[in-house]
Amino acid sequence: MSNEVKLLRFLAQDMTQAELGKRVGLTRQTIAAIEQGRYSPSLDVAFRIAHVFGKGIDDVFHWQPGGDDRSAD
Amino acid sequence: MSNEVKLLRFLAQDMTQAELGKRVGLTRQTIAAIEQGRYSPSLDVAFRIAHVFGKGIDDVFHWQPGGDDRSAD
DNA sequence: ACATCATGTTAGATATATTTGACATTAAGT
DNA sequence: ACTTAATGTCAAATATATCTAACATGATGT
Numbered sequence: 001m002s003n004e005v006k007l008l009r010f011l012a013q014d015m016t017q018a019e020l021g022k023r024v025g026l027t028r029q030t031i032a033a034i035e036q037g038r039y040s041p042s043l044d045v046a047f048r049i050a051h052v053f054g055k056g057i058d059d060v061f062h063w064q065p066g067g068d069d070r071s072a073d
Numbered sequence: 074m075s076n077e078v079k080l081l082r083f084l085a086q087d088m089t090q091a092e093l094g095k096r097v098g099l100t101r102q103t104i105a106a107i108e109q110g111r112y113s114p115s116l117d118v119a120f121r122i123a124h125v126f127g128k129g130i131d132d133v134f135h136w137q138p139g140g141d142d143r144s145a146d
Numbered sequence: 147a148c149a150t151c152a153t154g155t156t157a158g159a160t161a162t163a164t165t166t167g168a169c170a171t172t173a174a175g176t
Numbered sequence: 177a178c179t180t181a182a183t184g185t186c187a188a189a190t191a192t193a194t195c196t197a198a199c200a201t202g203a204t205g206t
Contacts (some may be wrong), residue, residue, distance in 0.1 A: 044113040047136040057130050063120040
């Protein structure tokens with residue numbers, strides 16, 4: 001599972017990891033870990049992140065049936 | 074956060090909780106808990122469930138900005 | 147009445163997400 | 177050179193998701 005969080009932060013006036021974390025109720029370390037695909041966030045967190053950028057979940061997180069890796073880094 | 078998992082199971086030839094669990098790699102107890110909104114599944118699990126029904130995540134799980142409850146049961 | 151199947155539920159264990167606190171690095175501003 | 181802001185990373189703690197094993201209930205079939 002890969003995601004566009006880092007890109008979307010840049011598109012959103014260079015929003016910082018700490019700022020995003022504040023807006024969704026997470027620490028900056030957690031944002032960093034999610035951006036790097038170190039683990040799969042809860043669905044609730046995924047919705048909150050997508051909401052900050054005014055996007056749908058599928059626009060932010062990309063999932064493929066057999067895909068258990070992070071190859072789209 | 075509410076969801077349509079139970080409904081979608083019925084629409085899918087009365088698929089059983091155990092059968093759905095088998096298909097997505099979860100136990101039937103976990104499926105039951107998710108259906109009842111007892112907790113927010115991981116994003117990965119949400120994608121796998123939606124995929125079984127050929128739906129998008131937003132078709133299966135409904136989230137509202139301020140919504141921390143399960144009132145749409 | 148008995149057996150079976152699907153579901154609800156619960157307690158205790160394990161796995162994973164998330165936090166907290168700390169330290170390192172790199173880029174930018176003074 | 178110094179400071180500050182943003183990020184990477186890590187270890188240890190806490191919270192939450194998920195599993196396992198068990199027992200209960202209602203519906204269905206024999």
